[in-house]
Amino acid sequence: MNNQNMNSSNGSFWRSISRRRFIQYTSLAGLAAATTKLGSCAAPQEQSATTESSPAASPTGGGTLGVLTWAGYDEPEVIGKFEQENGVKVEFKTYVGGEQMLQFFNQSPPGTFDGIISDGEYVTKLMEMGAIDPLNTADFPEIANFSETYQKFPGFFQGEQMMAVGTRFGNYGIAINTKYIQPEEVTSWNFLTDPKLQGKVAFFDWYLPNMGNASMALFPDNPNPYALTDEQLQQVKDWLIKVKPNVALITPNIQDITNAFINESVIAGPVGDWLIQNAIADGKTNFTAIVPKEGAIRWSEGATLCSASNNKELALKWVQYMASPETQARVANAKAYKGIAPNLEAQDFMSDEEKQLLGYVPDQDNPDKTVVEVQLERTRARQLPVNQPEQAWQDIYNEFKTS
Amino acid sequence: MTKQISIPGKRSRIRWLPQDNSLLKYICLAPAVIYDSIFFLLPLVFLVWIGFWSVENYRAVPGFSLANYSDIFSQFFVKSRYAYAIAQSLWVAITTTALGILLCYPFAMALMFLVPERLQRLLLVLAITPFWTSYILRLYAWQTILNNNGLLNTLLIQLKWVEQPVTIMFTQWGTRIGLLHYLAPIIILILYLVLRNTDRSLLGAARNLGATQWQTFWRVILPLSKPGIVYSAVFGLIISLGDVLSGIILGGGTGQSVLGKFPLFSTVILNEYAASTNLPRTSALATILIGIMMIILVSGLKLTESES
Numbered sequence: 001m002n003n004q005n006m007n008s009s010n011g012s013f014w015r016s017i018s019r020r021r022f023i024q025y026t027s028l029a030g031l032a033a034a035t036t037k038l039g040s041c042a043a044p045q046e047q048s049a050t051t052e053s054s055p056a057a058s059p060t061g062g063g064t065l066g067v068l069t070w071a072g073y074d075e076p077e078v079i080g081k082f083e084q085e086n087g088v089k090v091e092f093k094t095y096v097g098g099e100q101m102l103q104f105f106n107q108s109p110p111g112t113f114d115g116i117i118s119d120g121e122y123v124t125k126l127m128e129m130g131a132i133d134p135l136n137t138a139d140f141p142e143i144a145n146f147s148e149t150y151q152k153f154p155g156f157f158q159g160e161q162m163m164a165v166g167t168r169f170g171n172y173g174i175a176i177n178t179k180y181i182q183p184e185e186v187t188s189w190n191f192l193t194d195p196k197l198q199g200k201v202a203f204f205d206w207y208l209p210n211m212g213n214a215s216m217a218l219f220p221d222n223p224n225p226y227a228l229t230d231e232q233l234q235q236v237k238d239w240l241i242k243v244k245p246n247v248a249l250i251t252p253n254i255q256d257i258t259n260a261f262i263n264e265s266v267i268a269g270p271v272g273d274w275l276i277q278n279a280i281a282d283g284k285t286n287f288t289a290i291v292p293k294e295g296a297i298r299w300s301e302g303a304t305l306c307s308a309s310n311n312k313e314l315a316l317k318w319v320q321y322m323a324s325p326e327t328q329a330r331v332a333n334a335k336a337y338k339g340i341a342p343n344l345e346a347q348d349f350m351s352d353e354e355k356q357l358l359g360y361v362p363d364q365d366n367p368d369k370t371v372v373e374v375q376l377e378r379t380r381a382r383q384l385p386v387n388q389p390e391q392a393w394q395d396i397y398n399e400f401k402t403s
Numbered sequence: 404m405t406k407q408i409s410i411p412g413k414r415s416r417i418r419w420l421p422q423d424n425s426l427l428k429y430i431c432l433a434p435a436v437i438y439d440s441i442f443f444l445l446p447l448v449f450l451v452w453i454g455f456w457s458v459e460n461y462r463a464v465p466g467f468s469l470a471n472y473s474d475i476f477s478q479f480f481v482k483s484r485y486a487y488a489i490a491q492s493l494w495v496a497i498t499t500t501a502l503g504i505l506l507c508y509p510f511a512m513a514l515m516f517l518v519p520e521r522l523q524r525l526l527l528v529l530a531i532t533p534f535w536t537s538y539i540l541r542l543y544a545w546q547t548i549l550n551n552n553g554l555l556n557t558l559l560i561q562l563k564w565v566e567q568p569v570t571i572m573f574t575q576w577g578t579r580i581g582l583l584h585y586l587a588p589i590i591i592l593i594l595y596l597v598l599r600n601t602d603r604s605l606l607g608a609a610r611n612l613g614a615t616q617w618q619t620f621w622r623v624i625l626p627l628s629k630p631g632i633v634y635s636a637v638f639g640l641i642i643s644l645g646d647v648l649s650g651i652i653l654g655g656g657t658g659q660s661v662l663g664k665f666p667l668f669s670t671v672i673l674n675e676y677a678a679s680t681n682l683p684r685t686s687a688l689a690t691i692l693i694g695i696m697m698i699i700l701v702s703g704l705k706l707t708e709s710e711s
Binding site for chain 2: 096097099100102103105106107129199205206207244245247248249250251252253256259260263264265266391394395396397398399401402403
């Protein structure tokens, strides 16, 4: 376009462009922008779930170790000592949910990861894929100091063979804001169906814990909440749909749930104490979490050693490091979210405030036991569906969300 | 290389342009075509293509299968109930866009007809300034305003206008507010440009013929700005349908509207990916949404063509 054309009759550049033509071009650009936005739908979550250094970009070897993990394990307070002692750099890639972990692992070149922090129910999947090596119990004398449940936790063992070492656990009990709800009111899961909670409940967006809790609410005597008949599964769906009018927020973003509690946009939710403990530590002492009489689902994270690791010796050192009481104390009190250490000696490395926050104090109703011990007794491990395909459970969960 | 163009019956305004088949024309067009191909067309084709893949052992496997689409359409009204989410998305997008145009049209009018020429560009820049800040930060800023104990509710309670906090957060009203903040600069810009191109002599003629201000607006300005309204609507609808952040951060992922407590379709797509990491199925869902956007875009183009 020459100057003569740019300077049309009124001397304005804007006026030289036909408005319809301009709008046509810009609308096409708009569609491009919108579709690009859509194409990157997953970006915010993935970005938030991924640390700056991605081992996927640089397969490990030499002085680096690649670890695929939940958030928290990458914090300097947790990994700094290991890096210093061994003169190595640990590169983390963090994930949210076991499915995402498996996808990241499968889509990375072999040898990208030397170790994985996995949930108990996904250790079996990793083992079936040949992704992880068995561990020798003789290499882990610290296990003798673990709570009984995690000395031989089924999720971390294949028969008699140890595949993972427990690093952190927690539960999905009912978190409440005591400014609005008295703890005495929260005795059963049916509390979540109370109409007074309409639009005041937050859910952590993952089908496994939420459907597991619903299963425990309905069938508390069932030894495995994930072993349901089709009829029982239908009842689980109906129960979740009954809770739905009370649900205001469903998100996999931990911080969004914490913020919603702090801002009082929600006042309850089956999200457990680990999601609100950061807020409690910051002075929001009106938050607490309760395991109802029917019990609640418990999550369990463990460290594994990758079969395709190029540096197995160092990787094994990292798994051993994760089993140590001092490391577990730091992981339990991670900034990302809190948890409980399987290693009972971890409390020796905690301050009084940390012990109070995490539950290493006598339980009010059972003074001879700590809150941690009582929670362990009253919770059951999260697992994968036993009698139906995972997709069937996910479809039901989706139906709950669109109900 | 160049030729003079004369339009019969009109005084030629465009005197020099490259010849139809000149090399210069293709050289000038090349950057735009290459850019659009790499950053728009190629990802779009790839997205549609992946929709026909399958998943084995948590890995997307190339191939051609309609299984994703048949499964999605079989769950349109049952199980995952995608139709409900699409209806929610359309409802939120339509109402947000309508609100956006209703709010931005008077602003653009005032900018064009009430603000002195020398200040118009400055005010226009100020109006679109929010566009230069991070969208996600703006949404979190809205949270601090809309929360139950946020700025708005604190103010309303202090003024004794309400006794209990007004619930806006985690409803589709929250979603709309976030989207409106995103859309307003775009709509204002489009409407301003359209109004600026309005032939002022027609307004003078209307007044000379005795039209009141309202009649001038209703019978001259509004019809002339119709293409701008249509394209604002197209922009608003497409962006609202594609947005996922506002629906999650302010809408709570399952916000209440008159239709019920359903998530937006974009939220469903994101959640499905997060839950299953099934990229082919998620791509198929995204392709359906893009198909809806294409229908809106083509309808908008047709509408303005028929107008012209």
